[in-house]
Amino acid sequence: MDIPSKYNPQEVETKIYGQWLDKGYFHAAPNHAKTPFTIVIPPPNITGILHMGHALNNTIQDVLIRYKRMAGFETLWMPGTDHAGIATQNVVEKDLAKEGLKKDDLGRQAFSERLWAWRDKYGSTILQQLKNLGASCDWERTRFTMDEAYSEAVKEAFIRLYEKGLIYRGEYIINWCPRCKTALSDEEAARKEINGWLYYIKYPVRPKTKDHPPQSGEASPKAGRLKTEYIVVATTRPETMLGDTALAINPKDERHAWLKSAKIILPIMERELTLVEDEIIDLAFGTGAVKVTPAHDPVDFNLAKKHNLAFINIMNDDATLNQNAGEFSGMDRFEAREAILAVLEEEKLIEKKEPYKISAGHCYRCHTIVEPRLSLQWFVNTKPLAQPAIKAVEEEKIKFYPERWRKVYLNWMNNIQDWCISRQIWWGHRLPVWQCKCQTGENSKLVHPEDLNYIVSRDKPDKKCVRCNSEYEQIPDVLDTWFSSWLWPFATFGWPRASCKPQAASHKQESLKPEACSLQQKDLDYFYPTSTLVTASEILFFWVARMIMAGFEFMKEIPFKDVIIHGTVRDERGIKMSKSLGNIIDPLEIIEKFGADPLRFSLMLTASSGSDVYLSDEKFLVGRNFCNKIWNATRFLFLKINDTGVRIDNINIDALDEIDTWVLDELNNSICKATAHLDNYRINDATKVIYEFFWHTFCDWYIEIIKENFTPDKAKTAIYILLNALKLLHPFIPFISEEIFQSIKTNCELTLEESITVASWPKTIKISPDVKKLEEFKALIQTIKDIRNIKTDLGLGAKKIILAVKTSDKNAAYWRQNENWIKRLAQAQRIEYTGLLSRTLYKSEHWGLNFLLEDIDTSTFLKSLEKKIKETENILKRTKERLANENFLTCASVEVIAQEKEKLTQLSTQEKRLKELYDALK
RNA sequence: GGGCACAUAGCUCAGUUGGUUAGAGCGCUACGCUCACAUCGUAGAGGUCGCCCGUUCAAUUCGGGCUGUGCCCACCA
Numbered sequence: 001m002d003i004p005s006k007y008n009p010q011e012v013e014t015k016i017y018g019q020w021l022d023k024g025y026f027h028a029a030p031n032h033a034k035t036p037f038t039i040v041i042p043p044p045n046i047t048g049i050l051h052m053g054h055a056l057n058n059t060i061q062d063v064l065i066r067y068k069r070m071a072g073f074e075t076l077w078m079p080g081t082d083h084a085g086i087a088t089q090n091v092v093e094k095d096l097a098k099e100g101l102k103k104d105d106l107g108r109q110a111f112s113e114r115l116w117a118w119r120d121k122y123g124s125t126i127l128q129q130l131k132n133l134g135a136s137c138d139w140e141r142t143r144f145t146m147d148e149a150y151s152e153a154v155k156e157a158f159i160r161l162y163e164k165g166l167i168y169r170g171e172y173i174i175n176w177c178p179r180c181k182t183a184l185s186d187e188e189a190a191r192k193e194i195n196g197w198l199y200y201i202k203y204p205v206r207p208k209t210k211d212h213p214p215q216s217g218e219a220s221p222k223a224g225r226l227k228t229e230y231i232v233v234a235t236t237r238p239e240t241m242l243g244d245t246a247l248a249i250n251p252k253d254e255r256h257a258w259l260k261s262a263k264i265i266l267p268i269m270e271r272e273l274t275l276v277e278d279e280i281i282d283l284a285f286g287t288g289a290v291k292v293t294p295a296h297d298p299v300d301f302n303l304a305k306k307h308n309l310a311f312i313n314i315m316n317d318d319a320t321l322n323q324n325a326g327e328f329s330g331m332d333r334f335e336a337r338e339a340i341l342a343v344l345e346e347e348k349l350i351e352k353k354e355p356y357k358i359s360a361g362h363c364y365r366c367h368t369i370v371e372p373r374l375s376l377q378w379f380v381n382t383k384p385l386a387q388p389a390i391k392a393v394e395e396e397k398i399k400f401y402p403e404r405w406r407k408v409y410l411n412w413m414n415n416i417q418d419w420c421i422s423r424q425i426w427w428g429h430r431l432p433v434w435q436c437k438c439q440t441g442e443n444s445k446l447v448h449p450e451d452l453n454y455i456v457s458r459d460k461p462d463k464k465c466v467r468c469n470s471e472y473e474q475i476p477d478v479l480d481t482w483f484s485s486w487l488w489p490f491a492t493f494g495w496p497r498a499s500c501k502p503q504a505a506s507h508k509q510e511s512l513k514p515e516a517c518s519l520q521q522k523d524l525d526y527f528y529p530t531s532t533l534v535t536a537s538e539i540l541f542f543w544v545a546r547m548i549m550a551g552f553e554f555m556k557e558i559p560f561k562d563v564i565i566h567g568t569v570r571d572e573r574g575i576k577m578s579k580s581l582g583n584i585i586d587p588l589e590i591i592e593k594f595g596a597d598p599l600r601f602s603l604m605l606t607a608s609s610g611s612d613v614y615l616s617d618e619k620f621l622v623g624r625n626f627c628n629k630i631w632n633a634t635r636f637l638f639l640k641i642n643d644t645g646v647r648i649d650n651i652n653i654d655a656l657d658e659i660d661t662w663v664l665d666e667l668n669n670s671i672c673k674a675t676a677h678l679d680n681y682r683i684n685d686a687t688k689v690i691y692e693f694f695w696h697t698f699c700d701w702y703i704e705i706i707k708e709n710f711t712p713d714k715a716k717t718a719i720y721i722l723l724n725a726l727k728l729l730h731p732f733i734p735f736i737s738e739e740i741f742q743s744i745k746t747n748c749e750l751t752l753e754e755s756i757t758v759a760s761w762p763k764t765i766k767i768s769p770d771v772k773k774l775e776e777f778k779a780l781i782q783t784i785k786d787i788r789n790i791k792t793d794l795g796l797g798a799k800k801i802i803l804a805v806k807t808s809d810k811n812a813a814y815w816r817q818n819e820n821w822i823k824r825l826a827q828a829q830r831i832e833y834t835g836l837l838s839r840t841l842y843k844s845e846h847w848g849l850n851f852l853l854e855d856i857d858t859s860t861f862l863k864s865l866e867k868k869i870k871e872t873e874n875i876l877k878r879t880k881e882r883l884a885n886e887n888f889l890t891c892a893s894v895e896v897i898a899q900e901k902e903k904l905t906q907l908s909t910q911e912k913r914l915k916e917l918y919d920a921l922k
Numbered sequence: 923g924g925g926c927a928c929a930u931a932g933c934u935c936a937g938u939u940g941g942u943u944a945g946a947g948c949g950c951u952a953c954g955c956u957c958a959c960a961u962c963g964u965a966g967a968g969g970u971c972g973c974c975c976g977u978u979c980a981a982u983u984c985g986g987g988c989u990g991u992g993c994c995c996a997c998c999a
């Protein structure tokens with residue numbers, strides 16, 4: 001029996017992972033004899049490298065998957081990656097920049113090739129890293145959101161929604177990232193507060209010309225105000241004033257009623273502004289007068305639609321000002337802001353400025369401040385899609401863990417806004433929309449949608465443009481990445497080919513081999529809906545909510561039953577770990593240093609369900625130490641087995657003594673608790689239970705007890721416990737548990753599964769323990785702890801004691817029977833049994849004890865006795881008071897009263913014993 | 923502006939239907955290299971359960987208010 005004295009994680013992990021793959025343990029296929037358990041991985045971006053958030057997320061999934069696999073489910077963990085449109089394009093653009101090139105230098109085709117080349121080279125890096133972590137994904141099924149079949153699913157989804165009227169094109173204010181030069185959805189424009197200014201700008205007001213004299217009645221009371229010559233508006237973005245086409249006031253605002261008979265002039269542009277009145281204008285904010293910039297502000301946009309105002313777009317796609325900005329054209333938006341302020345300052349048109357917190361949208365990929373901008377884009381009408389998705393959660397067909405996310409989800413869903421899905425980038429799924437060349441133009445041209453004649457079609461349309469007779473071409477836009485990932489739970493199983501109804505079939509359907517289709521059909525039927533989704537709260541709206549909508553829309557069913565939302569990984573100060581902040585702990589480094597198991601175990605122990613995880617390097621020591629403990633406990637057992645030549649075969653239940661019975665009972669309890677915790681997704685509680693059992697029951701007591709009387713029966717029990725503990729531990733620490741499992745297999749004569757990966761989850765062993773005997777044994781353990789305690793109080797250090805025991809003959813026999821290990825664990829050189837104790841140090845209902853030593857300094861001991869007496873008296877007092885309370889006796893339940901009475905007698909005895917000890921020693 | 927959480931030992935957190943002598947891990951202190959493990963063992967100290975009010979025989983637990991912290995949503999010019 002050879003277990004190396006040092007555990008070498010790196011070597012073992014690589015070897016074992018290879019074996020798992022060779023054996024195909026992670027592969028799942030429909031099997032109607034088993035219940036499926038399916039998890040689809042949140043597909044990491046192909047630009048990603050494994051960070052601690054991934055490590056946490058994927059360890060949770062692997063724990064569940066490995067547990068369910070052992071528990072007899074047909075278990076599938078579907079892996080894959082996300083093409084991550086903007087993120088990937090940015091990375092490749094940066095790459096290109098190193099060569100001094102821009103994507104436009106290459107053109108779409110060449111740049112696209114470059115993107116694919118990048119993806120082929122780096123796109124699966126993170127999957128390899130997941131393997132290092134021990135992830136038991138079914139790698140044969142690895143998917144990518146731009147696989148051919150997957151792309152077909154995306155196209156199909158678009159077309160079906162379009163045909164249902166749930167996708168539309170329109171010109172609205174969207175969030176525009178001037179750096180990525182694309183539209184973003186509201187969710188992708190992350191709101192962040194920045195320090196800015198609120199500028200109060202004077203807009204000149206002149207009397208109306210003689211052609212349009214003011215209505216006399218209207219202007220009379222305030223006619224004189226016209227001499228004040230201006231109206232003040234407040235704005236945080238002065239540069240947008242160049243696009244102002246109106247000024248808005250609240251109709252109830254008497255302060256500004258005089259403006260109705262006036263002509264309001266936009267400074268710099270010297271343009272006359274329309275005056276509009278609308279209830280939406282807040283009387284209390286700023287001056288109550290609002291500049292209206294229809295093409296650059298969502299509120300103003302709505303106002304303009306309502307009041308039929310003109311739209312003037314003043315910006316290019318890179319947020320420089322365009323020709324509509326006159327002298328400022330060509331300037332960057334912030335540069336223009338300063339320039340405009342300077343001009344206004346010169347003309348004395350700035351009344352004041354106040355520091356102001358602006359909640360500005362930031363591009364979630366490059367963190368540039370987004371520009372609200374009028375643009376022709378494609379949208380999903382989400383409200384109809386949201387209805388069944390709301391209902392499913394309300395009816396608990398889908399549950400959130402922790403439950404509080406349910407409210408967050410419902411709150412968002414009930415206020416859902418339409419989803420802008422078109423992006424002006426090159427990496428992604430092209431929209432199946434076709435247009436004649438004569439119609440395609442810059443978005444900034446702001447042609448009316450009605451004028452544009454486009455065709456939504458799976459393939460290039462045959463017909464030619466009626467105006468210019470040229471062919472239709474696919475529009476350049478691509479879809480939001482999330483428009484593909486929201487299909488993940490079923491598109492990964494081959495939808496729509498698999499589940500296609502004849503009328504919705506794509507044209508490629510016919511060319512598919514029938515058996516391929518039916519295979520996919522089987523998979524989809526069997527594995528969908530999936531079981532559990534494990535994710536971080538950050539993508540609740542981006543992904544989880546949308547998957548639920550897509551599930552109902554395309555599959556008529558929930559995509560998953562349970563959603564586990566884990567916390568964010570933070571550093572020890574509570575700051576979110578991020579590469580840019582430089583406070584990351586690299587999981588790969590931890591794996592390198594300690595191994596994957598310690599990383600996984602530490603994470604699972606630290607991450608209490610749903611709360612954020614605070615990490616520091618030293619947090620990983622727990623896992624390292626524990627794995628070391630397991631390794632050494634095993635090594636020791638094997639050494640003993642080797643020394644004694646014991647043959648290990650099956651445990652003999654009839655031969656169990658009180659020690660075995662006790663430890664097996666503890667194992668049973670741990671199995672029950674751990675299983676229940678895992679079923680409730682209380683993963684860290686499960687981790688704690690097993691940790692506690694292995695270390696503090698099995699190692700600290702059982703192994704210590706059997707050490708010097710290593711009989712075959714004890715050895716068998718020990719190996720039985722070890723095996724079951726390893727199985728309980730396997731989901732958390734798959735490598736070391738497998739390694740040890742394999743050495744048990746080779747060294748013991750037991751019939752075991754081929755691998756712990758496919759071993760069955762532990763069941764409780766039937767031992768029907770005698771409760772009284774168990775209690776007796778537990779009392780013995782408690783006494784040993786008390787002896788150690790007293791020894792410490794007496795300041796005896798390592799000194800061995802001679803223990804005098806006064807007890808019944810029966811109990812004395814029990815002690816004699818267990819004397820060897822009691823002596824060792826209580827650090828006694830000898831035990832004497834006596835009918836009379838000269839000086840009692842310890843007294844329980846079973847026995848009294850003394851240490852037969854001269855010159856004992858009992859002062860510390862007496863002090864701790866005093867303390868205990870005082871504590872007991874306090875509780876006793878409270879208990880007595882409670883039992884003397886009439887109200888308590890009438891109101892409290894019988895059980896509670898009985899419990900209190902029991903407590904009273906127990907405490908009284910305890911108090912009496914302690915006082916006797918104290919008095920005798922004093 | 924709206925919503926959701928959280929506040930328990932120095933730190934990170936348990937405490938699941940109100941009744942426990944309020945727990946664990948890490949850290950800290952003392953003692954110990956007992957032939958698996960010092961990545962170890964034994965023991966200990968440390969908490970008026972954020973504050974106030976209420977419901978109740980009884981509140982860390984339920985309700986209200988306050989304070990503090992975090993997060994999310996919003997058309998805060």
